[in-house]
Amino acid sequence: MPLWIDVHADIGDWAFRRVTGSTPEALTAKMREYQGAVALVGPVEGVLYRNPQEAARLLRERLDAAGHPPWLVPVAVINPAYPGWKKDLDEAQSHGAAAIKLYPNYHNYNADGVAARDLASSAAGLGLPLLCCVRVEDERQHHWHMLRPAVPASAVARLAQLVPTARIILVGANQAEIQAFLAATEKGCTWAEVSYLKSPQNAMETMVAAVGASRLLFGSHTPFIDPGVTLTKIECSALSQEDKNRVLRSNALGVWPQLSGLAGPASLPG
Secondary structure (H helix, E strand, C coil): CCCEEEEEEEECCCCCCCCCCCCHHHHHHHHHHHCEEEEEEEEHHHHCCCCHHHHHHHHHHHHHHCCCCCCEEECEECCCCCCCHHHHHHHHHHCCCCCEEECHHHHCCCCCCHHHHHHHHHHHHCCCCEEEECCCCCHHHCCCCCCCCCCCHHHHHHHHHHCCCCCEEEECCCHHHHHHHHHCCCCCCEEEECCCCCCCCCHHHHHHHHHCCCCEECCCCCCCCCHHHHHHHHHCCCCCHHHHHHHHHHHHHHHCHHHCCCCCHHHCCC
16 A cells, blocks of 8 residues: 555544544554555634634644754644635644645535635635535534534635636545536646545445546544544555556555655654
8 A cells, every 4th residue: 555645634622522543642643553655634613613823823823842853844724704805814824734724514605705706816826726625524413403404515616716726635525426426527726535426335336437536535533433434445446556646646646746745754764
């Protein structure tokens, strides 16, 4: 198995239940266990904080306290409906964010609305891809006072069509949502990660047959899901080793070539 790149990981605390493995040290241990090279990490708190920039600063504090391991690459959560988001975007870039994570359903804006389009255009100008989250948890697991419908994949596709310079990764999407999104958007500008592909048993094979392997990325959705779940789903599939390598690593390097020199904690002694 290649040294994988995880494009959908988070660290921090979730308000509605305890999540384990949610510290830099715990994620590093998982990466060592499962032979990971890089994890793009956002702050869990960014989903629910009214000002997600405070969550971004909390993420930086946690990474600094852990010695800022180079295999944990920060991702900023930005709410384009919140005043001052352009300043937040500049701050994210200045602190080395590899991407911008969006939660339209939790931050109360439309994925294809004016605010999202403005952010997508600004992020594209800075060379920052967008990770657009369809869901955080299965809707059946939501707190009864915090029921949030999934972000329509069609709206994210519309965002990609309206801002063709943006690079957009759909995350937390099921099989039908991924297929619809990739069918409606241009190759080379849009991708989808596979942590929410749960069924049928041959979900990976079905997805690759439908959309090809070149637009799929490995994401673990840790700490909500153990990285081993999606890794096993890929490794135990009937995909060719070449296609497995594409999903686990090489496709991500096409989006983030600057990650190519990172070998991860598994390369360290001990």
